[in-house]
Amino acid sequence: MCPSAPRLRRGTHPTARDISMAFISSAAMKAAVAALLVFAAVSPAARAVAAEAEAKAKAVGGAPSVPAGSLDIAQLGAKGDGKSDSTPMVLKAWKHACEATGQQKIVIPKGNYLTGALDLVGPCKSSIIIRLDGNLLGTGDLNAYKRNWIEIQNVDNLSINGHGTIDGQGALVWNKNECQRSYNCKILPNSLVLDFVTNAQIRGITLLNSKFFHMNIFGSKNVVIDKVTIKAPGNSPNTDGIHIGDSSNVTISGTTIAVGDDCVSIGPGSKTIRVKGVKCGPGHGISVGSLGRYKDEKDVEDVKVTGCTLAGTTNGLRIKSYEDSKSSLKATKFLYQDVTMDNVSYPIIIDQKYCPNNICVKSGASKVAVNDVVFKNIHGTSNTPEAITLNCANNLPCQGVQLINVDIKYNRSDNKTMSVCKNAIGKSIGMAKELACV
Ligand SMILES: *[C@@H]1O[C@H](CO)[C@@H](O)[C@H](O)[C@H]1NC(C)=O
Numbered sequence: 001m002c003p004s005a006p007r008l009r010r011g012t013h014p015t016a017r018d019i020s021m022a023f024i025s026s027a028a029m030k031a032a033v034a035a036l037l038v039f040a041a042v043s044p045a046a047r048a049v050a051a052e053a054e055a056k057a058k059a060v061g062g063a064p065s066v067p068a069g070s071l072d073i074a075q076l077g078a079k080g081d082g083k084s085d086s087t088p089m090v091l092k093a094w095k096h097a098c099e100a101t102g103q104q105k106i107v108i109p110k111g112n113y114l115t116g117a118l119d120l121v122g123p124c125k126s127s128i129i130i131r132l133d134g135n136l137l138g139t140g141d142l143n144a145y146k147r148n149w150i151e152i153q154n155v156d157n158l159s160i161n162g163h164g165t166i167d168g169q170g171a172l173v174w175n176k177n178e179c180q181r182s183y184n185c186k187i188l189p190n191s192l193v194l195d196f197v198t199n200a201q202i203r204g205i206t207l208l209n210s211k212f213f214h215m216n217i218f219g220s221k222n223v224v225i226d227k228v229t230i231k232a233p234g235n236s237p238n239t240d241g242i243h244i245g246d247s248s249n250v251t252i253s254g255t256t257i258a259v260g261d262d263c264v265s266i267g268p269g270s271k272t273i274r275v276k277g278v279k280c281g282p283g284h285g286i287s288v289g290s291l292g293r294y295k296d297e298k299d300v301e302d303v304k305v306t307g308c309t310l311a312g313t314t315n316g317l318r319i320k321s322y323e324d325s326k327s328s329l330k331a332t333k334f335l336y337q338d339v340t341m342d343n344v345s346y347p348i349i350i351d352q353k354y355c356p357n358n359i360c361v362k363s364g365a366s367k368v369a370v371n372d373v374v375f376k377n378i379h380g381t382s383n384t385p386e387a388i389t390l391n392c393a394n395n396l397p398c399q400g401v402q403l404i405n406v407d408i409k410y411n412r413s414d415n416k417t418m419s420v421c422k423n424a425i426g427k428s429i430g431m432a433k434e435l436a437c438v
């Protein structure tokens with residue numbers, strides 16, 4: 001997130017229904033599938049049988065009905081020529097899938113499909129899979145969007161998979177982004193937005209050159225993002241990889257993110273967030289915040305970032321909150337473990353006095369409490385001497401900060417490695433003297 005761009009906020013309170021994830025519901029069905037999967041090791045034909053049985057098992061929760069029309073956008077008339085407008089065909093496929101029951105699969109076949117805004121709205125009677133083999137291209141005509149590009153709203157049981165690409169074609173409009181200059185700027189369309197989505201899996205796809213964020217997850221829960229690739233130039237404005245807000249139980253795994261802003265940003269109201277095996281760089285790192293910009297923000301709780309690598313990023317692991325916070329909230333229970341830094345400018349940074357472009361009143365007081373933050377087994381190199389920066393507020397010190405086996409070295413000879421810490425309380429274990437600042 002660039003210093004001055006407002007975070008996206010939408011709706012007031014999450015209304016997503018609480019439907020528990022139980023794709024394979026009966027024990028008998030599980031056993032049958034397991035047996036078939038063992039059998040599947042034997043021959044390709046058997047493997048196909050097992051896959052089919054597994055798919056059937058997953059459809060438990062309603063028998064699939066025959067949709068009113070095709071779910072393949074090419075059969076609906078979309079031309080993968082990169083020029084014809086495929087918006088109506090995608091919307092039609094969504095309507096057919098959403099009105100059917102059981103598990104339904106929308107197909108975007110190989111080809112380049114140009115579209116404008118795709119508002120894919122639920123609730124649906126079905127569980128929907130979007131199979132993305134081709135590429136979706138977001139038109140450069142900003143009049144074709146109201147807010148976002150692909151915005152999935154109020155949906156349960158969604159899966160997006162395949163090896164296709166969601167290409168925002170951001171280069172066509174990045175020069176219209178004014179968020180680097182003005183506080184109340186117009187936000188360009190985000191590429192893929194989940195609003196009030198429960199039980200979603202996004203796997204294998206690539207997101208390329210978004211106009212604004214690549215993904216925004218809002219008011220959602222039980223979301224898995226696995227083996228996804230996100231890519232935009234390091235100098236493209238506000239092209240955050242994945243932003244999460246007011247959502248819980250979101251896991252990002254095995255994902256590679258190279259963008260012009262935060263690789264992952266975790267905003268207010270985020271709970272039980274797991275980021276594992278993520279490679280980030282270039283970009284601004286894995287950030288919590290900014291917190292406290294708006295009124296009535298909710299707490300951030302239980303974030304684990306494990307087994308990640310950050311390379312050439314401006315920040316590594318960061319928690320930031322506004323100096324003159326508009327709301328009082330808590331940010332608690334963070335574990336950062338087994339993270340490798342490669343030439344990161346500020347590898348570890350907590351900043352309770354975040355005040356970009358002097359947009360806030362510099363009172364020095366914070367209303368965002370930062371507690372229980374563990375950094376364990378973090379190693380590698382830093383591109384500035386400040387391997388660790390804990391800039392906490394004197395009215396509200398950071399509590400329970402633990403630095404355990406953190407070994408980061410400044411990678412040049414013109415200065416020495418150091419930690420710069422203020423108002424941070426906790427303990428250091430297994431740390432070199434110059435870094436043991438709590
Ligand atoms: C979502 O999946 C659950 C578990 O399989 C099922 O009970 C529920 O009916 C599904 N919801 C929809 C809208 O298909």
Ligand SMILES: *[C@@H]1O[C@H](CO)[C@@H](O)[C@H](O)[C@H]1NC(C)=O
Pocket residue numbers: 021199200222223224249
């Ligand atoms: C969290 O999400 C995962 C994946 O969707 C699901 O398997 C798990 O049951 C969820 N956990 C809770 C506590 O809802």
Ligand SMILES: *[C@@H]1O[C@H](CO)[C@@H](O)[C@H](O)[C@H]1NC(C)=O
Pocket residue numbers: 312343383
């Ligand atoms: C480290 O990062 C800086 C700034 O991003 C860059 O100028 C420099 O070339 C990088 N050094 C190495 C060794 O990659």
Ligand SMILES: *[C@@H]1O[C@H](CO)[C@@H](O)[C@H](O)[C@H]1NC(C)=O
Pocket residue numbers: 381409410411412413
């Ligand atoms: C900087 O990092 C590179 C790669 O890890 C290493 O080869 C080099 O010796 C380091 N330089 C310094 C001054 O630490």
Ligand SMILES: *[C@@H]1O[C@H](CO)[C@@H](O)[C@H](O)[C@H]1NC(C)=O
Pocket residue numbers: 384385386414415416
């Ligand atoms: C070393 O780095 C620190 C922190 O960035 C800076 O304050 C100091 O001036 C630097 N010293 C030299 C000799 O460059």
